[in-house]
Amino acid sequence: MINYDNILSKSASGIPPSGIRKFFDIVSEMKDAISLGVGEPDFITPWPIREAGIASLENGKTHYTSNAGMMELREEISRYVNRKYNLNYNPQSEIIVTVGGSEAIDITLRALINPGDEVLIPEPSFVCYKPCTTLAGGIPVPIVTEEKDNFRLTKEKLLEKITDKTKVLILPFPNNPTGAIMEKEDLEEIASVLRDTNIIVLSDEIYSELTYNKKKHVSFASIDGMWERTVTINGFSKAFAMTGWRLGYAAAPEPLCKVMYKIHQYAIMCAPTTSQMAAVQALRNCDKDVENMCREYDQRRRILVDGFRKMGLSCFEPEGAFYVFPNISSLGYSSEEFAQKLLEEEKVAVVPGTAFGECGEGFVRCSYAYSIESIREALKRIAKFVERHKKR
Amino acid sequence: MNKDLLSILEKNSRITPSEIAVMLGTTEEAVKEEIKELEDNKIILGYRTLINWEHVDKDTIKAFIELKITPQAAKGFDRVAEKIYKYPQVKSLTLMSGAYDLLLEVEGETLRDVAMFVSEKLSQMDSVTATTTHFVLKTYKKENVIFANPEVDPREVITL
Numbered sequence: 001m002i003n004y005d006n007i008l009s010k011s012a013s014g015i016p017p018s019g020i021r022k023f024f025d026i027v028s029e030m031k032d033a034i035s036l037g038v039g040e041p042d043f044i045t046p047w048p049i050r051e052a053g054i055a056s057l058e059n060g061k062t063h064y065t066s067n068a069g070m071m072e073l074r075e076e077i078s079r080y081v082n083r084k085y086n087l088n089y090n091p092q093s094e095i096i097v098t099v100g101g102s103e104a105i106d107i108t109l110r111a112l113i114n115p116g117d118e119v120l121i122p123e124p125s126f127v128c129y130k131p132c133t134t135l136a137g138g139i140p141v142p143i144v145t146e147e148k149d150n151f152r153l154t155k156e157k158l159l160e161k162i163t164d165k166t167k168v169l170i171l172p173f174p175n176n177p178t179g180a181i182m183e184k185e186d187l188e189e190i191a192s193v194l195r196d197t198n199i200i201v202l203s204d205e206i207y208s209e210l211t212y213n214k215k216k217h218v219s220f221a222s223i224d225g226m227w228e229r230t231v232t233i234n235g236f237s238k239a240f241a242m243t244g245w246r247l248g249y250a251a252a253p254e255p256l257c258k259v260m261y262k263i264h265q266y267a268i269m270c271a272p273t274t275s276q277m278a279a280v281q282a283l284r285n286c287d288k289d290v291e292n293m294c295r296e297y298d299q300r301r302r303i304l305v306d307g308f309r310k311m312g313l314s315c316f317e318p319e320g321a322f323y324v325f326p327n328i329s330s331l332g333y334s335s336e337e338f339a340q341k342l343l344e345e346e347k348v349a350v351v352p353g354t355a356f357g358e359c360g361e362g363f364v365r366c367s368y369a370y371s372i373e374s375i376r377e378a379l380k381r382i383a384k385f386v387e388r389h390k391k392r
Numbered sequence: 393m394n395k396d397l398l399s400i401l402e403k404n405s406r407i408t409p410s411e412i413a414v415m416l417g418t419t420e421e422a423v424k425e426e427i428k429e430l431e432d433n434k435i436i437l438g439y440r441t442l443i444n445w446e447h448v449d450k451d452t453i454k455a456f457i458e459l460k461i462t463p464q465a466a467k468g469f470d471r472v473a474e475k476i477y478k479y480p481q482v483k484s485l486t487l488m489s490g491a492y493d494l495l496l497e498v499e500g501e502t503l504r505d506v507a508m509f510v511s512e513k514l515s516q517m518d519s520v521t522a523t524t525t526h527f528v529l530k531t532y533k534k535e536n537v538i539f540a541n542p543e544v545d546p547r548e549v550i551t552l
Contacts, residue, residue: 024549038547295396299415306414372404 015131018355023339027349034378035349036366039176039323041241043296046289049240049282056277065273067265069097069249073276076283077249085208085219087232089251096261097271101206101235101248103264106132108202108231108250109168111259113138117167122153123357124325125172126204138167144359147316147327151180155189162193168200171220174207177356177365178325179301179318181211184218191223200256201230206248207321209239209290212298215319221251228253231260236275238321239290240282245275297322300368300375307379311386322369325353329362331389339364341389346381397426398435403536405439444539446531454483454499454528455506458492459514460521469493472519481509492524503527 005013027033044050068074074091081087089095098104105128109119113136121129123142130140143161145151153171171190173182182190194201201220208217221230235248250260301318308315308326315326328338335352342348353360368375400412409423416423430436445452461472469487473494477485484497496514500506510525531539 028549035545038550040547040550042545042547299396299400302414302417303411 011134011137015134018127023343023349023351026343030343030347033343033347033349034374034381036368036370036375036378037349037351038369039367040243040369041238041293041322042369042371043241043293045240045242045245045278046282046286048285048289049242049278052281053245053274053278056274061273061277063273065097065270065276067270068095068261069271070273070276070280073097073280073283076280077251080283081219081232081234081251085205085217086222087219087251088227089232090254093254094257095249095251096257096264097276098235098248098250098264099268099271100237100246101204101233102128103268104231104233104235104248104250105129105202105204106136107260107263107267108233108252108256109133109136109138110263111256112136112168112200114167116165118163118165120158120161120166120169120199121357122157122170122172122175124151124175124177124353124360124363125170125356126176127355129170129172139165141166142357142359144357145178145180146359147314151175151178151316151325152182152186153190154186155193158190158193162197162199166197166199168202169194171201171203173203173205174211174217174320176207176321177323177351177353177360177363178316179321179323180316181215181217181320182220183215184223187218187220187223187226190220191226194229195225199229201226202233203230204233206233206235207238208234210294210297210322211320212294212301213319217320231256236279236282240279240286241293242275242278242282245272245278247271247275247279297368300370300372303372303375304366304368304379307375307383311383312390313386322367324366324368325363326366327363331386333389335361335364342382342385345388346385348378348381348385350382394426394430397423398430401427401436442535442537444531446539451501452499453501453503453506454497456526456528457496457498457510457514458488458524458526459494459496460523461493462519462521464519468519472517475517476514479509479513481505492522 024037027035074095074097077095078089078091081089109132115137117138118141119133119138120141120143122145133140141161143153143157145153173180203220205219211217219232221227221232231250231252233250236242236245304324305315305317313326313328315324318324335354339350339352342350351365353363353365396416397412400407400415410420412423413420473485476482481498481500482496483499486495487493488495498506498509510523514520514523533539
């Protein structure tokens with residue numbers, strides 16, 4: 001008999017399983033369970049985008065596109081990031097259309113990392129940075145962001161972790177799971193640290209269209225002097241509710257793009273053609289749809305924050321993405337215990353903060369990519385739970 | 393806040409002012425004031441319930457009726473409309489562009505009720521030159537709510 005353990009790649013099989021999944025495998029089989037767990041918009045892709053996808057199939061657009069993506073789409077992306085975030089990227093040589101933001105993260109890290117290079121990862125954050133770093137031969141170095149700093153990355157925290165091995169800083173803002181954003185002044189601070197180094201920033205801006213309190217997203221590459229050291233990653237999943245279309249992009253200076261492009265062309269060939277055709281429509285004609293979804297998220301956000309605070313829990317006010325990250329440590333349970341008990345007793349699923357890094361201990365992530373009715377019902381049940389366990 | 397408030401109420405008129413205040417980041421008093429003003433100005437005209445009567449044991453028949461009217465000067469359409477909307481059978485009435493002029497939604501207990509209303513009331517009016525009656529067979533969607541199937545969350549389990 002083959003002992004597969006001896007055969008499989010050590011670095012790949014050594015990756016720990018995701019802490020998010022196991023809860024939802026349970027939820028999907030539980031009757032009357034309400035989930036605030038999913039990190040995916042509940043909206044269906046706006047109709048004009050779907051229509052463009054259908055039309056492309058009807059017109060027989062069933063072939064590969066060029067490796068970097070259709071020129072028409074790259075030009076549209078270039079215009080879009082310019083009008084939205086004041087960024088300048090040449091569609092010929094500085095933009096690659098990828099299979100979701102996830103692929104863009106992967107090829108960026110693989111293009112940059114030499115064995116032993118350190119990658120700074122602010123946490124809590126999205127689950128893929130660490131494993132992608134490890135697989136690329138790099139060493140993940142977490143930087144703890146704290147509630148007292150509004151979960152923003154500070155200059156001091158960054159300085160503490162920079163060594164002569166630091167290759168990449170990941171900037172995951174607006175942030176999943178905390179909902180934190182970085183404003184222009186915050187980014188300036190980070191820029192002042194990086195200016196005299198060779199550290200490259202992977203700026204994952206996938207939630208850039210979902211910011212609240214009238215705080216427009218600021219792209220790191222738009223900060224003075226940062227363009228040359230930034231890979232800007234964005235995509236269509238969150239802003240346009242296009243998760244299933246699997247489409248994102250990376251924009252970076254040409255020498256970086258060239259190497260990322262090589263990995264992309266051999267691993268992926270090109271992003272799906274139907275999705276690319278649809279995405280052109282999204283960037284051209286869907287500002288209004290995005291605005292409407294954002295307004296809806298904003299109202300749900302307020303309901304959730306208000307709900308948690310009324311339960312007597314400390315709840316940081318998120319200003320981006322679609323998550324709230326309440327502090328549940330006052331109940332005396334770990335995040336995992338809290339999530340487990342809440343699911344068993346009240347049938348509400350949330351994600352333990354520890355799924356997003358050790359420093360997520362004491363928090364849980366609740367997504368508001370759910371209808372207001374579901375959110376209200378979930379809050380009612382959580383309030384009952386909290387009330388009961390407070391008195392313990 | 394006007395438009396946001398209205399679209400919240402349009403979706404759910406039973407929501408409380410304090411809930412609206414949370415959603416819009418304002419105070420309950422401000423919301424109450426605003427609603428009062430919207431009611432006074434006849435922008436909010438009422439609070440209704442959306443019912444799928446097809447699941448209720450009640451026989452009603454609905455029809456949409458297109459009316460062609462002899463060309464009218466000035467406020468002529470308004471005068472004709474006024475005569476028509478006074479009938480309690482008429483649930484809605486709109487002036488349309490295109491092949492006909494007025495569109496009515498009519499409700500009756502039987503097919504005959506509706507037919508008689510068309511032939512005895514509408515067709516008899518001097519200004520009405522033609523009518524076309526369409527009976528409603530099934531409602532799929534109304535007021536942005538899908539009547540046919542309850543929506544289920546299609547999202548599968550995924551890591552992120």
